[in-house]
Amino acid sequence: MKRLVYILVTVVMLAAGSGCKKYLSLDPPNDLSGNNFWKNKADIEAYTNGMYELLRKAVTRGNLTQPAGVDEFPFFIFSGDFRGAPVKYGSTAWGRTYILDLAANNLRSLFNTQNSWYNTWNMKRFTEWDRFYKVIAAANIAYDRIDDVEDASLTDAQRRAYKAEAVFLRNFCYFLLVRCYGDVPYYTEPYYAGPLKRMKMVEVLKNCQADLNAVRQDLPWTYTDPVYVAVRAMRGSAIALQMHINMWLASFDEGSRDDYYAKVDELGNELLNENGGAYELLPLERSGEIFKGRSKEGLFEIPQNKNYNESFGWSTYYDHVKYDDNSPSSYPYIAYESAFMEDVYPQGQPDKRARLWFRENTIYTGDVRFRMHKFLISTDPAALDGFGFDASQTVFRYSDAILLHAEALAELGDFQRAREIVNIVRARAEAPGLTVSGDELREQIFLERCRELMGEGHYWYDVVRTRRIIDNKYRHGYKCTVDQYRQGCWTWPISSAALVNNPGMTLNAYWQ
Numbered sequence: 001m002k003r004l005v006y007i008l009v010t011v012v013m014l015a016a017g018s019g020c021k022k023y024l025s026l027d028p029p030n031d032l033s034g035n036n037f038w039k040n041k042a043d044i045e046a047y048t049n050g051m052y053e054l055l056r057k058a059v060t061r062g063n064l065t066q067p068a069g070v071d072e073f074p075f076f077i078f079s080g081d082f083r084g085a086p087v088k089y090g091s092t093a094w095g096r097t098y099i100l101d102l103a104a105n106n107l108r109s110l111f112n113t114q115n116s117w118y119n120t121w122n123m124k125r126f127t128e129w130d131r132f133y134k135v136i137a138a139a140n141i142a143y144d145r146i147d148d149v150e151d152a153s154l155t156d157a158q159r160r161a162y163k164a165e166a167v168f169l170r171n172f173c174y175f176l177l178v179r180c181y182g183d184v185p186y187y188t189e190p191y192y193a194g195p196l197k198r199m200k201m202v203e204v205l206k207n208c209q210a211d212l213n214a215v216r217q218d219l220p221w222t223y224t225d226p227v228y229v230a231v232r233a234m235r236g237s238a239i240a241l242q243m244h245i246n247m248w249l250a251s252f253d254e255g256s257r258d259d260y261y262a263k264v265d266e267l268g269n270e271l272l273n274e275n276g277g278a279y280e281l282l283p284l285e286r287s288g289e290i291f292k293g294r295s296k297e298g299l300f301e302i303p304q305n306k307n308y309n310e311s312f313g314w315s316t317y318y319d320h321v322k323y324d325d326n327s328p329s330s331y332p333y334i335a336y337e338s339a340f341m342e343d344v345y346p347q348g349q350p351d352k353r354a355r356l357w358f359r360e361n362t363i364y365t366g367d368v369r370f371r372m373h374k375f376l377i378s379t380d381p382a383a384l385d386g387f388g389f390d391a392s393q394t395v396f397r398y399s400d401a402i403l404l405h406a407e408a409l410a411e412l413g414d415f416q417r418a419r420e421i422v423n424i425v426r427a428r429a430e431a432p433g434l435t436v437s438g439d440e441l442r443e444q445i446f447l448e449r450c451r452e453l454m455g456e457g458h459y460w461y462d463v464v465r466t467r468r469i470i471d472n473k474y475r476h477g478y479k480c481t482v483d484q485y486r487q488g489c490w491t492w493p494i495s496s497a498a499l500v501n502n503p504g505m506t507l508n509a510y511w512q
Contacts, residue, residue, distance in 0.1 A: 038145045040151040040154075041151045041153055041154045041158070044154070048162055051138045052232065054138055058131035059075040059176075059302060059393070060072070060302060060393065071122065072312070072315040073122070073125055074315035075315070076395075078102055078126070079179075079460065080457030080458055080461055081317055081454075081455060081458075082099060082103060082460075083102045083460040083478075084102075084105050085102075086103070086336055086339075086476040086477045087102075087334045088334065088366060099334055103477070103478065107511065110123055124495070126493075129494070129495075133185075135169055135170070136170045139167070140187070140188055140190045141191065143166045143167060143188075143190070145190070146159055146163050146166070147159065147163075160215070161218050163215065165232065167214075167215045168233035168237060168241065169233065170188070170211075171212055171245075172241055174207075175205070175241060175244065178204055179461055181491050181492055181494055182201050183200050183201050183204075184198055184201065185505075195502045195503060195505075198506060202249060206249070208245055209242060209246070212238050215238075216235060216238040216239065216242070219234055219237070219238055220235060221234060221278035222234055222278040222279075227294070230299060230300055231392070235275075236278065236279055236401075237300040237396060239270060239271045239299075240300065240401045242263075243264050243268065246264045246267070246408075247404055250264075250408075250465075251467065257411070258412060261412045262412065264405060264407075265405065265414075267405075268404070268421070269405075271405075278296065279297065279299065279398045280297065281398060281399060281428045282296065283428070284353065284428065284429060288376070288378065291377055291394060292390070292391050293391060293394075297397055299395075299396035299400075299401065301392040304391070304393070305390065312393065316375075317375065317457075318375040318391065318455075320333045321372040322376075323371065331368040331369075332368065332370055334370070335367050338366040341363050341366075343447060345363055349431065349432065350432065352429045352430045352431070353429050357372060357374035397456065399453070400449075400453055400458070402422075403425060403445060403448055403453075406419075406421035406422035406445050407442070407445045407449075410441050410445055415437040419434050419435070422444075422445050425452055446466060446468070459477075460490075463477060484510070488508050488510040491511070494507045494511075
């Protein structure tokens with residue numbers, strides 16, 4: 001991708017030392033808010049690209065001017081892939097014991113260790129939400145200012161699309177915040193600088209739904225310029241986000257759960273039947289193309305391109321499963337428990353993913369012999385190195401949305417349609433179609449998400465929202481008591497800096 005031209009890199013926080021302002025507000029420089037900016041379409045485009053750059057900094061590597069390993073933030077893999085997962089510490093090299101801490105949900109150990117490796121990764125950034133609020137604040141400003149831009153070349157449709165992108169970005173960040181912290185501060189006013197309390201997460205997500213409903217159809221299904229496909233918000237991006245939001249609401253607002261599942265069904269039908277060929281499941285033999293990014297299977301991604309000095313560094317899932325067959329001392333840092341992999345990929349059952357995404361006979365080893373090919377996008381030996389890894393960070397993929405649709409249908413008791421939808425994904429893998437119903441079908445759809453989306457940041461959130469985390473019958477990964485769940489053991493701690501000059505703010509009690 002072309003190096004993003006952006007303006008917001010100079011954005012600074014209001015009043016250093018003020019907790020609510022430091023963590024929740026944005027002070028745009030004069031050239032972004034005065035007479036020198038917001039004059040034409042080019043200004044809107046530059047500002048919009050800047051918002052995506054802020055998001056990229058929030059979830060991957062914050063400072064590209066620093067050497068690799070400095071200020072990296074493995075947000076998706078630590079919060080979604082390793083936390084509470086049936087992963088094992090694959091080696092004793094490099095001091096990566098954080099894998100065990102995350103798998104056991106032992107966050108106190110994770111944050112309190114004096115290991116220098118942990119300090120390099122800046123683990124405590126998981127307690128800080130300021131970078132997400134920078135994106136939200138920037139999006140609030142964009143939504144407020146775009147209508148005032150007078151440029152004859154800017155059509156009404158383009159103006160609405162730019163505003164819809166801002167709405168998508170702020171609600172995407174709110175969704176990430178809710179899944180990490182539960183109740184969070186919520187605001188949509190531009191240039192806001194006052195104190196805020198945490199809003200109940202169900203209310204936050206309902207607000208997000210209403211916000212997205214109003215603009216979703218203003219987004220294009222895709223872009224004619226392939227540079228922007230999946231890395232700028234599309235209508236499919238917004239639909240996928242809304243599907244995830246509804247599934248989360250179904251878990252935490254149980255009195256209306258069927259309404260939320262019905263909404264997922266409606267959104268799934270829109271995505272599947274109205275996209276006009278914008279999206280499709282690509283043959284698995286083209287997995288390198290899928291995970292390189294900007295393919296017709298991508299719905300939303302965080303891009304990187306080493307040709308433009310963009311790098312996620314070590315903060316990728318790929319870095320934890322890469323290996324070099326030519327080096328006897330090379331092995332992955334993680335492996336999955338054998339029993340889990342046997343449930344996900346039953347032995348003897350045909351499935352192309354088992355053959356193409358893993359080396360034969362290594363799936364069930366549960367040790368350093370584990371070999372995963374899923375994110376190996378190149379046969380170039382240089383690509384084996386984590387710094388040479390050149391794939392985008394997948395956030396929402398077409399198959400992810402299809403499987404959410406199937407899950408919602410199964411929860412509604414429409415087992416026939418649920419099977420039809422989930423079997424779309426299984427047919428691509430040349431796996432036998434599911435024929436079961438009831439709880440067995442629900443379990444198989446969950447496992448289908450595990451096998452299809454492994455390494456894409458979904459596992460922890462799936463076990464939390466499906467309540468498998470408190471289900472003693474679920475035999476994999478971290479489990480907690482109902483009381484611990486209600487207290488918020490699934491959340492992240494919140495930095496005490498959020499309390500400074502913010503009298504209505506509270507922290508997550510479970511981690512105090």
